[in-house]
Amino acid sequence: MSTQINHPLLYKEFEILSDKRGLHSVSIYLPMDKKGKEQNEHLAQARLKSAIKQVHKTLETYTLSPQEIKEYLLPLESLLTNLELWRNPSDGLAIFLNEDGLQYYTFPISFDTKIHVANHFYLSPLLPLYTDQGLYYLLELSQDYVKLYEASKYGLKDLYIDDFAPDQLEKAVGFDFRPKLVQFRSGQAPHGAGIFHGHGDGKDDEKKELITFFRALDKGVNKVINGQNSPLVLACVDSLFPLYKEANSYKNLYDKHIPGDSQFTDKKELHQASWALIADYFETKRKSKLKQFNELYNTSKTSYVTEDIIPAAVNGKIDTLFLPKDMDVYGTYSKDSEHVNINSTKEPQNVSLSHMAALKTLKQKGNVFLMAPDDMPIKGAPFNALFRY
Incomplete structure (x- = not known):
């Protein structure tokens, strides 16, 4: 199974950056070069060198001595010789410097060059990561396997739901839940639909046990997501989706799901399937809000x-x-x-x-x-x- 994809910058990390305050907070956005010719000519490093000069000039308008400015910008200067950074470029580079030190991130976004000095970090170029590029949540769900991810157009990040909720039906309803009387197996019907085996009360008992499991899971999901309003997408067999909907209390459960048992699905493929399912939601939302503005x-x-x-x-x-x-x-x-x-x-x-x-x-x-x-x-x-x- 492949390694999961990381979201370029989790929203929680974005919030931490946005809350930081400090005089002379420096934000730099630069395009990077993936082509060999541009890399060989060190064009990206030249852009950074130019940006450092511009930051130096800006800091001269503050009450800092030339020596203080020189020492403050040393971490930026050190990036110029960071071979690992330039050998493995992405589309864009974001750099943040304050009195606490330097942080930098590479992104699958080709930024226009931007230099900003203020008492906070400048994060506007990153907004597409959480708005029209789509911040959503993905829940992989079966009787014995649960995973919750924060997701966007760019990838998935495991949110470790098992710290807050049962990840198996047995943990929610007990290990004596009569698996022999009623069996529920996935992947044995068209489109990954589950099959109930048994009749009458057995089938009802199985449904009750699944609802109990999903309610416990729903509480954990809400703890992890913690009041967000981004859509929650489910990856599960068809028969589990209506049962989870019955147990769900999250206000933005998406009305479509990814069918089938995803446990052994390559995570890149799962991410692609989830984005293909949810992408229209974000474009439709933008159009809907534009229409609403014009009407009002x-x-x-x-x-x-x-x-x-x-x-x-x-x-x-x-x-x-x-x-x-x-x-x-x-x-x-x-x-x-x-x-x-x-x-x-x-x-x-x-x-x-x-x-x-x-x-x-x-x-x-x-x-x-x-x-x-x-x-x-x-x-x-x-x-x-x-x-x-």
């Missing part, structure tokens, strides 16, 4: 006014936020007075209001879609928002 345009449920949208994002009022790609509005926001002050450029004392609104919306279970400027509902506006209330 010129009502109090929508806005394209920055001064209205920033307080709404902070207060969890936004259902869906549309942002043009590669555009930032800089300024300051006072939570006490809810006053927004917009500046023409990035300055040491201000922030990207676009980045702030996006993260606040995402953290409060809203939708954030990065759009081509011509695809924005209200073209030319830096924000379009659909409000919850």
